Amino acid sequence: MTLEIRPFTRADIPFGMMLTDAEEWYRVPADWARLLRIEPDGAFKAVADGIPAGTAAVLTHDRLAWVHSVIVLKELRHRGIGEALLRACLEFVDRRGMPTTKLDGVEGTEPFYARLGFREEYPSWRLLADGIPGQPKATRLRPKDHAAVLAYDRQRTGLDRHRALEAILDDYPDRAFLVRARGKIRGYIILRRGEHRDPVGPWVAEPDDPGTAAVLLASVLAVAGKQKLRMCVGGYQETGLRIAEELGFTRADHSTRMARGEPFEESRACYAMISAEKG
Ligand SMILES: CC(C)(COP(=O)(O)OP(=O)(O)OC[C@H]1O[C@@H](n2cnc3c(N)ncnc32)[C@H](O)[C@@H]1OP(=O)(O)O)[C@@H](O)C(=O)NCCC(=O)NCCS
Structure with missing residues (x-):
């Protein structure tokens, strides 16, 4: 399998929607568009043997980066595509000099994230x-x-x-x-x-x-x-x-909730997150 990690652009929003719909994440195209508007260089697409295979993205708030939208096509999982996408996000984060990166890992995905240095913090309730x-x-x-x-x-x-x-x-x-x-x-x-x-x-x-x-x-x-x-x-x-x-x-x-890098304690003034994608 050949694997390339490329920028995810506005033209990829229908592919992104297909992935988030399959996971029932209730995302709408305007959400993808807004994420790209906020962090245009922080979204990635995996292309396996010439076919779009997955996405991952990162959004930075000041000193805190937030990884989101990590999804690989069901039939192409367990081949290292997810890890390659996550590495692309972490390279972006490191280039920006972000001390801390967080994410909300769907139950069961914790070992996948732990392999690249994320540690568990607490449950994030929906x-x-x-x-x-x-x-x-x-x-x-x-x-x-x-x-x-x-x-x-x-x-x-x-x-x-x-x-x-x-x-x-x-x-x-x-x-x-x-x-x-x-x-x-x-x-x-x-x-x-x-x-x-x-x-x-x-x-x-x-x-x-x-x-x-x-x-x-x-x-x-x-x-x-x-x-x-x-x-x-x-x-x-x-x-x-x-x-x-x-x-x-x-x-x-x-x-x-998982974190990588320097500890960052979230403020008690934050009663609810901006969103699962935006931290
Ligand atoms: C989580 C997710 C992105 C992982 O994608 P993936 O492409 O399967 O990820 P990887 O292949 O890099 O790693 C996944 C597993 O495959 C195994 N693996 C990696 N390369 C492999 C290979 N060549 N052959 C067999 N197994 C392999 C890894 O050991 C890993 O196992 P583990 O998670 O049990 O430790 C994918 O399962 C997914 O899209 N899930 C649904 C959406 C979701 O929940 N996303 C997370 C939101 S927080």
Whole structure:
């Protein structure tokens, strides 16, 4: 078998969709397009004997890299294609001088990632809920708030995530909320659109203010109406898990958060991830 690793480009989005649909990852073409917009050089495609065989990609937020979209065609697995794709991601990460790389490994794939230096951190929960039609209590986030929200996110998470956040805010201007107290931001949340279920995240709020975090989550449940929701919450985020369950979310399954390189402790202000792909 000849194996080449090439850049994954916009022309490869239908192939990417075929792979994510087969895994039931509920990705839509706009998600792939946004990932390429945020990190155009960080996506890879494996070509085996001239045929597209798999994908893997990486997205960097400041000092933290995030590997995602690692999929090999079912009939071509166990031939080293996955490992070659993952190596391409890690070379990208090393070229950028990223101290830490993380990912959410689907249950069962941990040994595959451990071989290239990833260690297990904690379960990363996927939660599901139905929307509850109603009036959001949090304030709608407006374009004039963007700069303040990006600054708040940076301060609370310790990471500059503006490329991913700006892209999501541009795509979903009507589905973001914030809470302010005495003029200061206390938290914000964004609801994206997805296939079958709308993904919630990021959900960022003061770690010691679960009341604000709950108002934000209740607001996206209200704006979702009859739409079904899903959300990823790290196992370290006990408060986020408790609030979500109190508001009707149930735990579906979990992946395993894995990390490589320098330890990077995720902020307790991160109640839910941006997304499984974006960390
Ligand atoms: C995870 C995944 C990407 C691995 O892809 P892959 O191409 O099979 O990966 P590799 O071939 O490099 O390694 C997988 C296994 O094949 C074995 N292998 C590697 N080369 C081999 C060869 N030439 N002959 C036989 N086995 C081989 C490896 O030992 C490895 O075994 P292990 O995982 O039990 O330790 C693939 O299984 C997949 O697409 N899964 C579904 C999507 C998914 O869950 N992705 C992960 C998201 S976090």
